[in-house]
Amino acid sequence: MNNSMKLPQKLMLLGSGELGKEFVIAAKRFGNYVIAVDRYANAPAMQVADCSEVISMLSADDLEAVVSKYQPDFIIPEIEAIRTEKLLEFEHRGITVIPTAAATNYTMNRDRIRELAHKELGIRTAKYGYATTLEESVAVSDEIGFANVVKPVMSSSGKGQSVVKEKSEVEKAWNYAIANSRGDSQKVIVEEFIDFEIEITLLTIKQWNAPTIFCSPIGHRQERGDYQESWQPAEVSEQMILEAQEIATKVTDALGGAGIFGVEFFVTKDEVIFSELSPRPHDTGMVTLISQNLNEFELHLRAILGLPIPHIEQLGYSASAVILATEKSDFIAYTGVAEALSEKDVDIKLFGKPNAHPYRRMGVALAKGSDIQEAREKANRAASKIKLKYQP
Ligand SMILES: Nc1ncnc2c1ncn2[C@@H]1O[C@H](COP(=O)(O)OP(=O)(O)OP(=O)(O)O)[C@@H](O)[C@H]1O
Ligand SMILES: NCC(=O)N[C@@H]1O[C@H](COP(=O)([O-])[O-])[C@@H](O)[C@H]1O
Numbered sequence: 352m353n354n355s356m357k358l359p360q361k362l363m364l365l366g367s368g369e370l371g372k373e374f375v376i377a378a379k380r381f382g383n384y385v386i387a388v389d390r391y392a393n394a395p396a397m398q399v400a401d402c403s404e405v406i407s408m409l410s411a412d413d414l415e416a417v418v419s420k421y422q423p424d425f426i427i428p429e430i431e432a433i434r435t436e437k438l439l440e441f442e443h444r445g446i447t448v449i450p451t452a453a454a455t456n457y458t459m460n461r462d463r464i465r466e467l468a469h470k471e472l473g474i475r476t477a478k479y480g481y482a483t484t485l486e487e488s489v490a491v492s493d494e495i496g497f498a499n500v501v502k503p504v505m506s507s508s509g510k511g512q513s514v515v516k517e518k519s520e521v522e523k524a525w526n527y528a529i530a531n532s533r534g535d536s537q538k539v540i541v542e543e544f545i546d547f548e549i550e551i552t553l554l555t556i557k558q559w560n561a562p563t564i565f566c567s568p569i570g571h572r573q574e575r576g577d578y579q580e581s582w583q584p585a586e587v588s589e590q591m592i593l594e595a596q597e598i599a600t601k602v603t604d605a606l607g608g609a610g611i612f613g614v615e616f617f618v619t620k621d622e623v624i625f626s627e628l629s630p631r632p633h634d635t636g637m638v639t640l641i642s643q644n645l646n647e648f649e650l651h652l653r654a655i656l657g658l659p660i661p662h663i664e665q666l667g668y669s670a671s672a673v674i675l676a677t678e679k680s681d682f683i684a685y686t687g688v689a690e691a692l693s694e695k696d697v698d699i700k701l702f703g704k705p706n707a708h709p710y711r712r713m714g715v716a717l718a719k720g721s722d723i724q725e726a727r728e729k730a731n732r733a734a735s736k737i738k739l740k741y742q743p
């Protein structure tokens with residue numbers, strides 16, 4: 352990638368949710384041409400892109416059809432559920448896949464990325480094992496001990512994940528993981544439960560022709576394996592930040608390419624433990640929509656296009672809190688937006704998802720405060736003011 356790249360570039364986004372929407376806005380601000388692709392029509396990023404396509408991204412034929420039709424310069428995965436083997440083929444044909452086709456394959460399989468991090472790179476992770484049958488699941492669970500966390504090797508946003516506190520719960524966790532596994536995979540990872548003090552996302556920006564740089568760490572709180580709120584800066588010592596940066600550099604160097612990565616860590620009293628990473632903007636990184644001079648989507652875009660990132664400025668104590676649906680409905684309207692916005696340094700993003708189901712993330716509230724606690728309270732207060740209406 353050279354510094355004299357011309358704009359506009361033709362970008363194909365595979366996955367068009369809330370993260371893609373903000374990325375498209377950043378890309379359009381530099382006049383790029385964006386094709387937004389997803390499994391359903393009128394997805395958030397499609398609403399701001401030049402054009403859109405609805406396909407099964409798990410189908411090699413469907414991917415071939417859209418790539419042949421548009422001949423993009425870049426393919427930018429936005430979700431994990433993609434036929435990543437096909438991305439390797441596109442890469443061989445000279446299309447740049449972000450960050451690399453291999454990286455998307457490693458990270459969509461928990462076992463592959465875990466083997467790379469732990470076995471090949473020697474990075475500290477939670478103790479873990481794999482199971483492909485209920486019997487193996489029982490044996491691995493005994494070996495790892497209780498509590499442990501069971502997850503399908505292919506899933507995201509906590510789908511199919513459960514915490515197993517004792518042996519009698521193993522079967523339920525196995526069944527739940529298999530029922531919620533993506534594709535036809537019948538494999539789970541069983542991880543030692545880490546009783547962390549805080550978990551963080553370290554947004555790591557890998558560039559084509561410049562050193563890797565980092566954002567200030569983001570703290571977050573999850574429920575059901577899904578993010579509820581995040582804040583920046585996270586309360587982590589300078590020493591631990593350096594350790595996390597070193598690990599993030601090791602893993603992202605091994606994956607290669609360019610773009611932003613959300614590298615997740617559990618931080619205990621005296622350890623930084625690598626968990627997993629997204630080779631793309633991270634949901635907890637939505638806080639950067641208010642907390643930085645360049646948000647994670649703008650950073651991703653600059654890294655992809657080889658544009659300079661001279662300085663990332665953290666703008667002070669900031670937080671995000673999610674707005675979740677509670678019902679299944681094809682009609683959604685929002686009330687309480689004015690009330691939410693009435694407080695100083697508060698912002699709301701409504702993603703524009705065309706339908707809802709329980710726990711689906713529909714929007715996010717953002718806030719700044721005089722300390723982290725105030726920022727978190729403001730963001731949560733604003734989120735709680737937004738009410739979803741499910742009937743016309
Ligand atoms: N070994 C563990 N010990 C303690 N908590 C864990 C462990 N593994 C996962 N969790 C909790 O569950 C959350 C989700 O787990 P993980 O990130 O592995 O799932 P995911 O489905 O990939 O989520 P996402 O796609 O949103 O990143 C973690 O952020 C953490 O809060
Ligand atoms: N943790 C991954 C993540 O947050 N991904 C984001 O959620 C969207 C899917 O939302 P949906 O399930 O509501 O369609 C994805 O398209 C992406 O923007």
Ligand SMILES: [Mg+2]
Nearest residue numbers: 508615627628
């Ligand atoms: Mg995660």
